[in-house]
Amino acid sequence: MIYSLCFVALFMIGLYSILAQRDLIKMVIGLNLVEGAVFFWTITMVREAGGVPIVDLAFPELPMVDPIPQALTLTAIVISASTTALLLTIIVELNRMARTIEIDSLKGLRE
Amino acid sequence: MKVFLTAIILAFTGGALFVNLGSIPDSFLLSHTASRFYREAVVTETGALNTVSAILYDFRAFDSLGESTVIFATVSGIVLLLSRKTLPVSSAGLSLIVKRTFGILTPFVFLLSVYIILHGHLSPGGGFQGGVLLAVITIIFCIIYGSSFDLSRYPPQRKTLIETTGALLFLGVGIIGIALTGSFLGNPSAWRGVPGTLPSAGSIVPINLGVGLKVGAGLAIIFYSMIQKTLKRQ
Amino acid sequence: MTLLEAFLLPLLLVIAILVVAFRDxxxxxxxxxVFSTVLAIIYIIHQAPDVALAEVVIGSGLMTAVYIAVISKIRTYRQTHKRGEKE
Amino acid sequence: MIFSPLLLILLPLGTAFLIPLVDLFHVETRRLMVIISASFSLFLGFAALWSAWPELLAGTFFHSYHLSGWLPPLGINLAFDSLGLLFSSLVTLFSFLIIVYSIGFIGHHEGKYYVLLFLFQAGCQGIVMTGDIFNLYVFIELSAITSYALIAFERDRSSLEATIKYMVYGILAGVFIFLGIIIIYRSLGTLNIAEIADNFHRIPLTLQRTSVVFLLTGLLIKLGVFPFHFWMAKVYGSAPASISALLSGTLAKVNIYILLRLFWVGTGFSVLREAGWDRFLLGIALLSTILGHVLALREREVKRMLAFSSMGHMGMIVAVLSLNTPLGLFAGLLHAVFHALMKTGLFLSAGYFLRFREGPKEKRFTGAAYRKLPIFIGFIIFALSMIGIPPLNGFFSKWFTMQAFLEKDVYPAIALIYSGNILGLIYYLPFVRQGMLGKESIMKQKSTSSPTPGFFYQERFVTTVVYILILLVMSSGLLPFVFQEPFEVMIAELTEPIRYIEHVLGGIIHE
Known part of the structure; x- marks a missing residue:
């Protein structure tokens, strides 16, 4: 419950940053926050109590948390990082062409 | 007006999200799920101790192939976008002490990343995390010594070579899997050792190595092409 | 919900707000x-060391470096542009 | 089936991995490798279609592959059914055509361009074949990332702006799809599409709807249907013509496939119908059709006009699919295939003309007919087919679309099809006129000199591809009933997802 609240709050902060900012880099940071919120929610919604998802050979029967969301999140983190890097590169190139990263002065983004 | 609209959108979305996601009961979970099987059979079926690694590189290895391909695509895209005549930057601002300190530190970072890559099936970590640490070495070089040092030590061609080698290693392990087990990316039981030791877990170790090389070299290329100064503008 | 988390979750929110609020x-x-680091600590509390390691290395290591490289590039262009106007 | 469908993914993937390596040593070898690999994957696609044809007609075609040797609920599986076969053939065909076209069309940075193109092909094939919902997400992201980089290929201001716009929407769409998948996983504990289809009704209604909302929002953003159409014109207008063709011809159709796979098979259509969202989908799709056709009217730039027309037709496809009648599904699939052929042809022939003119994009089409008449006639044929003139294929898909709407008494939609035809006539005519009435001298002057110094330009590749597309459009118009039988099998698969579930899960017993 408290995690969901936290997730929704983070998600909204990120969305606000995307919708209301005037700066492209701030927008990318907002996207990162939204992604971070989703990953946070994925990890924290643990269903059952348990330990780290690494088998201890001395006590192989110890319960562990569900490892699949962790694997999925790991994949998604890497994907989101590479997308962000590509987006930042494009912003740098655009800055070279247009000499600005302010959204309002970029007419092409408004069409 | 715009602020008002944004506030309404945010309030509506947030409310809807919270109402719907507030709590998910788990009474209707399927009784025998993949997750339960993974937790019970990870050691006997794959030889790995780290269940997350086992999922990433054995049970759902195809996901990892797709994921490292995403990094490969990003690297290609960024190199394509930033491919202009460039000038390596050399840094002069940092003092000898800083340079020496990081010179001593770098081998340890390298050692740590190799450890993380090779112990992916035993302890937290794996190809991705270790690969990123490898890329961090490039970042250290670029920041401390300037990218001309990095260029002379590890030219982009060599990085491309390493990256492609990693990618082909991943594919190659998959194809060996067809030959030995009959299915792509299969984990041949002949390669498994005693669980808990370094050469256990079959194909997970070479896949980790391949992913590590690919991710490390790829991210190094990304960072390197980002900090270069262009020779001539437009 | 440990005591540490009761401290970390509000901290996470505050940091997120700060990230958006900073003009610079x-x-x-x-x-x-810092947000990434706090997130990583929460992941460790939730028994996800792999994800925590990835988050620390990627989120607060690599991506920060990339961001800073990008910002410095953008600033350099701006400065050269301004100087060009004056001359 | 003599070979495994896995090869259709691995071949482009392996080629993409090898290209940088070969590029380091010898460039000519890379060019050869690109052609050989593209032809080989076309051959594989054809072989798959050829060997599967009897099974397809008998309705028994199903091919699955268990990656890493794990049976479906445990590992990732490829589930290649007849719907997948249709879209996989589309992806193979269009990737091949675009690669051949690019040999003559793209003059610089070819190495990375082909890497991205092959990765895009691999991503699309992966989307079409996979039977695992998270693997689907990974491949969606792969095809999305490659398309981002390809759109920014020209590296001028407008294409960079277009890419930023598209990326922000694309990343949000990716986050929404991931969230939808995670909600489904949280409630069921499985990621296999067949198992999800089998058990989706067990999830409480609110969660069912939440996950559907997230997945649907993500997909509608990617499809560019009405409330999320902002990126389309900009992107299609500033990407290279080959990439615009790929986006509207292949990626949009693959997104239609995802829509069908997730909401007809994965969650079952009843979830949408009980919530009343099929009506909502119909509404916004029709709105998007009107908007697309109307906005296309005022465009003076050929690729932007084509983008809006594409938005109109995609809206029509989504609308007719959301009727969920056999006839509606038939019309939707037929229109998806035919629209891919026509629109690819339009973009490629327009791209051929735009290549020869400097200056503002709006004026480059002037005098096109004097540059190369057969290609210009081809452009007219594609446009006529778009408008729906009888012997061409566009007529048939529109005919079936109309019948599907009539069957369900959706009269506004029929009026829309008619007005879409008339508006289409109005917005294609200026370009035809412009092409014929332009100044002859400028065009001739341009054609004698090579476009860019040192430009690796082989015109024959480009023209051949356009001729092939003309041939395909005309022949598929002459025999549209070839599609009847296999499509009926696909429609049966969509309306009875139990067959898919049984095929995938096979002998595994569960509670």
Whole structure:
């Protein structure tokens, strides 16, 4: 419950940053926050109590948390990082062409 | 007006999200799920101790192939976008002490990343995390010594070579899997050792190595092409 | 819900708000890296060391470096542009 | 089936991995490798279609592959059914055509361009074949990332702006799809599409709807249907013509496939119908059709006009699919295939003309007919087919679309099809006129000199591809009933997802 609240709050902060900012880099940071919120929610919604998802050979029967969301999140983190890097590169190139990263002065983004 | 609209959108979305996601009961979970099987059979079926690694590189290895391909695509895209005549930057601002300190530190970072890559099936970590640490070495070089040092030590061609080698290693392990087990990316039981030791877990170790090389070299290329100064503008 | 988490979750929210609120891009990015670190600590509390390691290395290591490289590039262009106007 | 469908993914993937390596040593070898690999994957696609044809007609075609040797609920599986076969053939065909076209069309940075193109092909094939919902997400992201980089290929201001716009929407769409998948996983504990289809009704209604909302929002953003159409014109207008063709011809159709796979098979259509969202989908799709056709009217730039027309037709496809009648599904699939052929042809022939003119994009089409008449006639044929003139294929898909709407008494939609035809006539005519009435001298002057110094330009590749597309459009118009039988099998698969579930899960017993 408290995690969901936290997730929704983070998600909204990120969305606000995307919708209301005037700066492209701030927008990318907002996207990162939204992604971070989703990953946070994925990890924290643990269903059952348990330990780290690494088998201890001395006590192989110890319960562990569900490892699949962790694997999925790991994949998604890497994907989101590479997308962000590509987006930042494009912003740098655009800055070279247009000499600005302010959204309002970029007419092409408004069409 | 715009602020008002944004506030309404945010309030509506947030409310809807919270109402719907507030709590998910788990009474209707399927009784025998993949997750339960993974937790019970990870050691006997794959030889790995780290269940997350086992999922990433054995049970759902195809996901990892797709994921490292995403990094490969990003690297290609960024190199394509930033491919202009460039000038390596050399840094002069940092003092000898800083340079020496990081010179001593770098081998340890390298050692740590190799450890993380090779112990992916035993302890937290794996190809991705270790690969990123490898890329961090490039970042250290670029920041401390300037990218001309990095260029002379590890030219982009060599990085491309390493990256492609990693990618082909991943594919190659998959194809060996067809030959030995009959299915792509299969984990041949002949390669498994005693669980808990370094050469256990079959194909997970070479896949980790391949992913590590690919991710490390790829991210190094990304960072390197980002900090270069262009020779001539437009 | 441990005591540590009761401290970390509000901290996470505050940091997120700070990330958005900062006008200066550099402070915003540094705060984002702190955000990643706090997130990683929460992951460790939730028994996800693999994800925590990835988050620390990627979120607060690599991405911060990339962000800073990008910001410095953008600033350099701006400065050269301004100087060009004056001359 | 003599070979495994896995090869259709691995071949482009392996080629993409090898290209940088070969590029380091010898460039000519890379060019050869690109052609050989593209032809080989076309051959594989054809072989798959050829060997599967009897099974397809008998309705028994199903091919699955268990990656890493794990049976479906445990590992990732490829589930290649007849719907997948249709879209996989589309992806193979269009990737091949675009690669051949690019040999003559793209003059610089070819190495990375082909890497991205092959990765895009691999991503699309992966989307079409996979039977695992998270693997689907990974491949969606792969095809999305490659398309981002390809759109920014020209590296001028407008294409960079277009890419930023598209990326922000694309990343949000990716986050929404991931969230939808995670909600499904949280409630069921499985990621296999067949198992999800089998058990989706067990999830409480609110969660069912939440996950559907997230997945649907993500997909509608990617499809560019009405409330999320902002990126389309900009992107299609500033990407290279080959990439615009790929986006509207292949990626949009693959997104239609995802829509069908997730909401007809994965969650079952009843979830949408009980919530009343099929009506909502119909509404916004029709709105998007009107908007697309109307906005296309005022465009003076050929690729932007084509983008809006594409938005109109995609809206029509989504609308007719959301009727969920056999006839509606038939019309939707037929229109998806035919629209891919026509629109690819339009973009490629327009791209051929735009290549020869400097200056503002709006004026480059002037005098096109004097540059190369057969290609210009081809452009007219594609446009006529778009408008729906009888012997061409566009007529048939529109005919079936109309019948599907009539069957369900959706009269506004029929009026829309008619007005879409008339508006289409109005917005294609200026370009035809412009092409014929332009100044002859400028065009001739341009054609004698090579476009860019040192430009690796082989015109024959480009023209051949356009001729092939003309041939395909005309022949598929002459025999549209070839599609009847296999499509009926696909429609049966969509309306009875139990067959898919049984095929995938096979002998595994569960509670």
């Amino acid at each position: 891009l550099l402070s915003s990015v540094i705060t984002l890296s």
